[in-house]
Amino acid sequence: MISSQAQIGENVTFGKGVIIEHDAIIGNNVKIGHYSIIETGTIIGDNCLIGSHVKLGKSTARNANMISNKDEEIFPLTIGNEVIISDHCVLYHSTIINNQVFIGDLASIREQVVVGKNSVIGRQAIIENQTQIGKQVTIQTGSYITANMIIEDEVFIGPCCSTSNDKYMKSGGKNLKGPIIKKGAKLGNHATLLPNITIGEFAIIGAGAIVVKDVNARETIIGVAGKLLDK
Template identity: 45%
Template sequence: MYISQSAKIGSNVTLGHNVVIEDNVVIGDNVTIGHNVVIRKDTIISEGCVIGDNTVLGKEPFKASISATTEKKELAPLVLGKYVTIGASCVIYRGAILKDHVFVGDLASIREDVTIGEYTVIGRGVTVENKTTIGKYVKIETEAYITALSTIEDYCFIAPEVTFTNDNFLGRTEERKKYFKGPTIRKGARIGANATILPGIEIGEDALIGAGAVVTRNVPARKIYVGIPAKELKDVPTEQLLENQVYYKG
């Protein structure tokens, strides 16, 4: 185990075997940290958090020579809010902010310049790329891929294996860099398993995308779209609207 002398550790903190805590890390009270966890410099972990085995917190991003969305810059520390749970073998980058009560499943990756709102669930094996904003009470299920420069508003549901994209030029021409943009998913929208959302697409509030759909154009609010390419099927049933759900807090 290695704990930097400049680290600040609260009361009733449980540390597993082989934990590494670097310079200027701050850990609040009643935190539980599993075995083989690495906490990089300056990371802030608020009270009541649980960190699973073999996880890395506050990782600096590596920049590939051909990367178009990763910048070389000074990043703010990783911040975990109160009562955040991080599963085993996750990598959470420096420059991310996870607000109170966020839950992250095993094997997930969350990049720099990402903000995740309260009570959101990031499922097992999910990847959230850089410069992405995710609201509160969102659920993103197993192995979904959230590309860089995406926005997901509050109360959205993203099913397993959903894929977001942000490059209509598929890596060709320098011109493409002017147009990078991930999807924007408005409040309460839902996306079915294995759907693919093309770059820059906006899914309207409370809209529903069927499983396996390929969304090539903007989707209006409260509409159901299905197929390849996705086309309008019908309105979202009234009883399914977010405003009619018992868990909705407004």
């Protein structure tokens, strides 16, 4: 079902069972796979590839125990040019995906997120709300990126890494602050970052390390809890 109020560009192809809701805007040379849903107002740029069973522009649902920001700005999901979104992904409203981003199968990206140009979001990665991701960032399979986090340009995050933003666990939304990962830093497989710490530029966090405090630029951290490796 394609709404008569949607704007569809030239040379757009649709798979079986695709739903395009009203006021959606789809650019030229876009391919949308089977049974995908493009919700109201979603904007898709030119030369994009959208897989099957994808949901774009999903609305936020919460119960009484979930933290919400009543002042957050609401706007349509906006997807740039030459973006690839693989099968079974879910992207929420009020998020910006810049040009030439690749998003792997089964990934989830919440609202109020920005993903910079040429970045890669791996299979089954989860990006929580109000997180900023820079240019040419790689987030590999199964990593969990918490809310209220900043990831600068050219960061590498290996498979199954975990980050957190609530030091006291279920603190009611007060003082939630995820880690800041500075430009060019690298995290090995299964690394864990605790809330409100900064990983300096071009620092390296070894596989399986648990990082509980700030890491200076170009330092290498290994172990549990993470210790400074002698230079």
